[in-house]
Amino acid sequence: MTKAIQRGFKGALSVWQASAWIYAINLLFALGFAMAFKNILSEEFANRDVSARLLEGFDFTFLSDLNYASLSVSSLMAMLGWLVVGYALVSVFLSGGVIATLLRGTFSAPDFFADSARYVGRFLALAVLFGLALLAPLIAFSIFLAIGRAMAESATSEAPLVIWTIVGIAIAFLKGAYFYLVFEVAKFEVVTENASPFRAFASALKIVTRHLASFYGILFAFLVIVSLIALLLHALAPEGKSGAGVFALALTQQAFVASRAFLRVASIGGLLWNYQDAKPKKELSPSGAQVSPSLEPTTQVAESQSDAEIKAESESK
Amino acid sequence: MKLALAVSFLSFAVSLQAQTQFPTPLSPRLANYDITARLDVEKRTIDATEILSWKNHSNDAIPDLQFHLYLNAFKNEKSTFFKESGGQLRGVKLDQAEGEMAWGSIEIESMKLLSLNGNETNIDLTKQIRFIQPDDDNKDDQTVAQVLLPSPVLPKGEAKLEIKFKSKLPKIFARTGYAANGKFFLVAQWFPKIGVYEAPGDRYVPLTAPQGRWNCHQFHGNSEFFADFGIYRVSITVPKNYVVGATGVLQSETEQGEEKTLVYYQEDVHDFAWTASPLFQVFEDSYQSKNGHRVKLIFLSQPQHADQAERHFAAVKNALEWAEEWLGVYPYSTLTIVDPCYGGGGAGGMEYPTFITAGTFWKLPLGIKTTEIVTVHEFGHQYFYGMLANNEFEEAWLDEGMNTWLELSVMRRYYAGESGKKSALGDKTSAIDFLGIRIGDVEQSRSAYSSPESAKRDTIVKPVWTYKRGGYGTFSYNKPGTMMLTLENILGEDLMKTVMRTYFERFKFKHPTTRDFIRTVNEVTGKDFTPFFEQFLYSTVALDYAVQSISNVASDEDDEANVASDDETNAKGDYRIKVVFERKEEAIAPMDVRVKFSDGSEFRDVWDGVARYKVYEFQKSAKAVAAYIDSENKHLLDVNLNNNALTAKPETTGFWKWAMNIMFWLQNLFLFFA
Incomplete structure (x- = not known):
């Protein structure tokens, strides 16, 4: 597991441009919304002497009296909804490029986007399967909560129900994490095995289940690293009570987001190498793709194949 | 039974003499109650006998008496309370899944007139009881009862009644009932309570009115209560392991087998509520006012909230100190704070004389001050409701x-x-x-x-x-x-x-x-x-004043300078300045207005606020850089404080900060996807 994490970091470093692209696209999406938000506030309130109040921090009275402003909060919310959906699709799109690039060990923008495009159809299908799979922990959590509530009917304290709920959330989170790992490994299956979404998902279920500890270990190791960086940057972040302060705050925030983008690629790398170690060697089918010698991959990327070709190839097998 | 009654009367009289709390009565003491009650924790019922001594303070001869029977609001779905509230209060619903046990009611088993105008009688009035609906035509509502007397209560006369009643407590709803399978009881609005007779000159009854009138409203979806002050002596019998808290001062506690009886006494209050539960942990503290008067504070805590006792005591002490300074001294010697059990939230956040219910949550962080807010609020009612006993139905x-x-x-x-x-x-x-x-x-x-x-x-x-x-x-x-x-x-x-x-x-x-x-x-x-x-x-008018515009016109220019212009001076050093204030809604109030100029000077005025617009014009060498209306936010009723200032120069740093914050949160949300 530790080796896989190390290799994940190495891989992410060697293709740091992938992280940069993820960060840039992330920034582009979020910046669009942030600017719209800022412009709406500016149009309505730039001359209303409220900027100073907002510099001090959260201002409930400003928010409550926004009711009377002509700005449309609902249009902003609609925009936000579309942005989230749009970014979710883009993220599915980019993940093919990230995996293939990690396997290749070198970054090339045309290849990155070509790979992204190559797998997007099947990755979207996997995303749907992942979404459906997530219903299981959600339903289980609802049942768990209902049981807790029924048991609490005769309780005299809310504490057991609170603990029960926290445990339920933790279990749901672990189950969700399990399906997330399956989703990730299924993507590896698609890239390395040209597998169909269903076959990849089924295969990933087996692999993750068999090697649950190492997959969970990698995931939580990265969660811990992200949390530590968050704590560090939170301690360093300025309050942002002046123009310079706001600039410094924004820089700190972006440092965190950039580090998260890098860690995201590193975590995919870690999971990928763990997947390679976990997968029975006989199942691997190298087919001449170019890979980085330093990463010693045991799988290859099918290059320049259309989805139709891959499907035909898969069916012929 | 007669002997028991006589003993009860005697003990009441003795206790009144021996335990007088206020040598000079604080109130007119028109409605005095001596109640003996026994709680059946299995059936969730109370069997009780009430001796009511009611004084007619008016110059009217009053032919009838009217009583609140609040618990009948929970008798069925036909009550006015239920129809108006839809069976819920503050988001807490009557738990109909509990079946018959969920509902509550009060039944007067018998009513006897023991004395009238100083003459002893023994007249059974039970058959004279009828339900009336003074507020609506809902004949199914049984929350007010009227009793016709054989002869009127004479001016300044007195009626003494013995009322036997059975109260069935609902599963906690609208501040009263049981929870935790009978391990928690909050007993409120539980006894036949006489209405308020308003004589000519009282409240809104014209002094010239020929006759006064009963003010005895039905129990409504949102309404609270209205009653006359008096002396309450209440004897409560509960299982031995139950901890009891109540309005007033505990006078005695005696055990009989598996039960115990506690007697509470309080002068100059207008209601009595109590609680019983084996779950309570009892904490005590005290507060001493500046004049030396000491108040015993009792906190009946749920075990899981025991670590929050100090939060409750601190809230009450702060409120006591503030009220003493802003209103007057709290005259009673006790205050009991009840922490309802889990599932008993419907009993939380309520006030009764010297007795309040609060509400908190397990491990509630100090930064979430709902516990303090509810405790302070309910304590405050000791003044606004408790001593200043307005009609809660009407005002x-x-x-x-x-x-x-x-x-x-x-x-x-x-x-x-x-x-x-x-x-x-x-x-x-x-x-x-x-x-x-x-x-x-x-x-x-x-x-x-x-x-x-x-x-x-x-x-x-x-x-x-x-x-x-x-x-x-x-x-x-x-x-x-x-x-x-x-x-x-x-x-x-x-x-x-x-x-x-x-x-x-x-x-x-x-x-x-x-x-x-x-x-x-x-x-x-x-x-x-x-x-x-x-x-x-x-009226329904709203208040909203705003600064509408600032214009700085250079005297040597034809065009108006933009309010956002950076140009601070002009060649001739002279500007025609116009600042417009606006009343945007119907309400009118005098408003402080202020204009700041680029040379640091200020103009201040008080606008009477009557016209829709107020225009101030200046001829100055410095430009107006900002204008404010009610800059100190005195008029918190102003529904939009964001338009109370206008600056010539835009300032957006704060918006950038929040745009960056929102962007950051959004980016992190996105990174959950990839």
């Missing part, structure tokens, strides 16, 4: 609104740090200060009123059951609370204190009205505030 703002002001004031003073002491809106932490979210109690209370939907929805002074749906909270709590803060800001702290102390001193242990309060304000301030109250209490 709920006098207790809830004024008490919201008390709550906001206490929270601001004790839970907001230095910023809260400077101004109401300076308080950003007294409600929530947790995980970067900071909200002041004034802010959150004001926000309920200041939304466009609610600002003009209803009036404040009206019978509570006639509020538009959802309007009770806004128009009996939030808007009047904000109005009182506005009044305080206009009058200043010292004058407001004098007004409130005068109001309290003049009307404590009476039934004050809105009119009484307005008269007090006018008299103490020497100004006529009637138009202020007319607008905000009796």
